[in-house]
Amino acid sequence: MRTGSLGVAQLVIARDLRLAFRKPSQLLQPLMFFMIVATLFPLTLTPEMSRLRDAAPGVLWIGALLSSLLALESLFREDAQDGTLEQFALSGQSLTWMLFAKTCTHWLLTGLPLALSTPIVAVPLGVPTEALWSVVASVALGSFALSLIGAISAGLTLGARRGGVLLSLLTLPLAVPILVFGADATHQAIIGGAIGPPLRMLGAIAVLGVTLAPLAAAAAVRIGLE
Amino acid sequence: MSWAWFHRFASPPWVYGFATRWTPWFGGAALLVMLWALYGGLILAPPDYQQKDAFRIVYIHAPSATLSMAVYATMALAAAVGLIWRMKVAHAVAAACAPIGAWFTVATLGTGMLWGKPMWGAYWVWDPRLTSELVLLFLYFGYMGLRAGIEDPQKADKASAMLAIVGVVNLPIIHYSVTWWNSLHQKPTRLLGEADMVWAMVWPLLLMFLAFFLFFAAVVLIRLRAELLRRERSASWIREVLK
Amino acid sequence: MLNVSGLHLWRGDRHVLRGVSFTANAGQCVLLTGRNGAGKTTLLRAIAGLLDPEEGQVQWRGASARSTRDEFHSELAYLGHEPPLKGDLTGRENLRYLVGIRRTLSADEIDAALTRTGARDFADRAVRTLSAGQRRRVALAGVLLSGALLWLLDEPTTNLDADGQQLVARLIEEQLARSGIVVAAVHHTLSLGAGEVVPLELEAA
């Protein structure tokens, strides 16, 4: 009897979580990368707090974006190489649904921890403590939208020999709206302004991502697996 | 309406012949119309009351900007046709469009900077349109990078087609977010072409648009012939073409 | 049931599949033979729908496999060169996920399949610690467990010892006895006791 779509999603998520916790080092690397990148900015800009606070949204978001891109590389590549992604495509179940579940798990393992770790980086950049929760919320939402769009380019670069730089080259232009609204939300949070409008725009992009991106990612993966 | 004409466009030999016949006509027409437009724009048109003669840069800037977007849209449309009806010719058209569109974007950015210096005293200005144009250039680089990264021509066609479609969906969102970002920090700047132009200034601009489109048609047909040759495997129709 | 007509496919400049056609019905096993590079793997992947042929068609139950892709795939089990297993998971876990997404299955069914392919005593070790032959046995258990009507096997006996190859022959015979269909690419001929064999030779380009 065919497995129901809820069952499929559950299995896909359980498998990726189990795989991730078998090799925890891979989870920590993007976070460490994020912290290193964030500490480089004061060294290159200025130790002076008020100017750092102006740069904080840029530092947080560019750091989060680059470390998410690092993590995206492994979203499909390993499964494609050992043939399990092929079996997903041949399972008779909706590949779109499975890749959506896989992308959400990827976000749970990379995007969310990244968002939760932003305060550690934000405080040294002069971000006031009451703004921290809004910063976490904006990075969490932004990284979710980013994972969805990144899944498309991860699928597209499956066909190329080395995805790495190409993956970033494809994803960054598409991530401009996320960066713009995300950084603005963080900026408003810092100056105590209204984070509503930019956050809602970020939410709209995430919703657009949820509806369209998995479809495109599934088509991209099928092309990449040829 | 019979589908015959559509199927004819699907057959490489016929399209190759069409391209060979029409390239000189488009090329020649583009040259004539451009010369006429240049004459109108540089000599006949009066200077702008505010920007004086600097406004004439619009005759290159505006058509390039429009073409850079129009070519990306054509590329995405050809890509969609290629994916949906699995037409090799459509993928060849998309592959032919990319470099031309990228060059138009470079022209737009270049002329935009050369216009910005006299008007605002700086070569680069984070004007929303120029910034969107810059992101569009990166989209073109991404498209050409993906196509170069995949050896198998058939897979490269499909993957880049997918990217072109995803890109064209994102273009308006990118433009909107850049305009939003710009309005947060700066008062909106008046870029070229919004000047209240008299007819003597306008008709050369329209001719320039026509010249650029004719030119695009000529060049894309040349590149299309090259792409068709690269994709064609059965030796039959290539033999007499190469004679 | 399975009807392949006039498949043409190029890989780069090589015209790998040149008008391949055959039909296979319940209880039949198509044995694909041919030198390396003759297109055995390409043909199997084209039938499975992983590759789109430039000309020709694959039909399953009379309908084009491409248009009824999900139904076709739910009745298909494809085993390529590499056993599709995650190195960090055990054989049992791999099967639970790999076959679990296709159909609901219980731990006993997994256990029975592993026993049948002689993989039970190393089923709880991480797959990366297993030998290629042991991995092949776990993957074969997966094919068995899927209960698919059509098996597409790409050189199923590679890395297997003598009785491993016997096991593959027995499994194929049982599948044919269940009026299933098997399309297998093989190097040396596979001695099948029961079931009807349809040989198909592919010449190299």
Next chain:
Amino acid sequence: MSEFLSMGGYGKYLWPSFVLGIGIVALNFWMALGSLSKAKQEARRRLEMLS
């Protein structure tokens, strides 16, 4: 003539823009024809290999 060339003092920016624009137009023609002849050569080479 020199008055025309100076373009009200903006000649320094106007003429490079036109050179850039029309230069890119010409460059595209030249590169397209180059790509076509290269494709023809490759096709000829493939023909000899096949026959």
